[in-house]
Amino acid sequence: MDELDRVMHYLAKLPGLGPRSARRAVLHLLRKRETLMRPLADALGQAAEAVTECSVCGNLDASDPCHICRDDKRDGAVICVVEDVGDVWALERAGAFSGRYHVLGGLLSALDGVGPEDLNIESLIARAGSPEVTEIILAMDATVDGQTTAHYISDRLAGTGVSITRLARGVPVGGELDYLDDGTLTQALKARREV
């Protein structure tokens, strides 16, 4: 397999790219060899080298503890528990949360054989035991696995005295009523609030 075939082979494995778009990407890279191809190769190599899992929260970052865990301005009393690093990025982009995170690294799933010992749950229980922590937000997906995981964690945290919360359910911003599913509408109605 020659150099170009190898680049195409690996690019085609990225989510959202297939063999056809990998070929287009390779042509594009070759046309921008100095401004895109080499910088991308360097950035990938350096990231593969430098990025590690934060030993406190499980986030991926070039430093350990990660830049969020090291940030003194963030509120150490609130921990937001998420499935994945992508969820940390999404919440950080929204800019609505100033506490710390805890990345589980997955969700409990009987079907996929993922048990509590496969996730960063023990370290969460340990963090929740710190006197500094007063609230744990369970921000898992609103799916069966997500809610099973949230349920398991809130069971494990029962009796520790920290308050356990979850994200609100309801109509998403910009959502149109007649396109929403029944479950969301039911939740939005139940949790209605005075104007």
Place this chain on the structure above:
Amino acid sequence: MDELDRVMHYLAKLPGLGPRSARRAVLHLLRKRETLMRPLADALGQAAEAVTECSVCGNLDASDPCHICRDDKRDGAVICVVEDVGDVWALERAGAFSGRYHVLGGLLSALDGVGPEDLNIESLIARAGSPEVTEIILAMDATVDGQTTAHYISDRLAGTGVSITRLARGVPVGGELDYLDDGTLTQALKARREV
């Protein structure tokens, strides 16, 4: 900008990827650091280093002359002229051509200010002068620029004695008549053949 941001920044510049899919790709890469991220970084770096333009035909390859120009089993009497390296790949995938190629590196375009001196046309005229060459296939796109370029090249080759051909026009394989444009239908009718 930290390591991960840089990877996302460059990935988002690839055709078919945007900021959102670049983020997904980075997460995927980080999960497969040893089997995908490092190999991709190495493959990109090596390809950026090794791949050059073939001095004979303009194809991109790790060797110069390229593997097609070096292949003795290929028919040196027929040269297929294409716009771009992607077209060479497409024809090679089809496996229907066993001659050599000539990559112009673009098409003549008054609008974009691309003139004959910007394309690998002189080297084609020189190759066509070799006694070995008997046929030049003009395999440019069936667009205005493609046909302008084909016309210019066939003018330049007039009187050299090589036969100049172009790809057949007609109904594409799998094409349905009522979805085809008038131009294609007219060409397909004009060039009809006995069964």
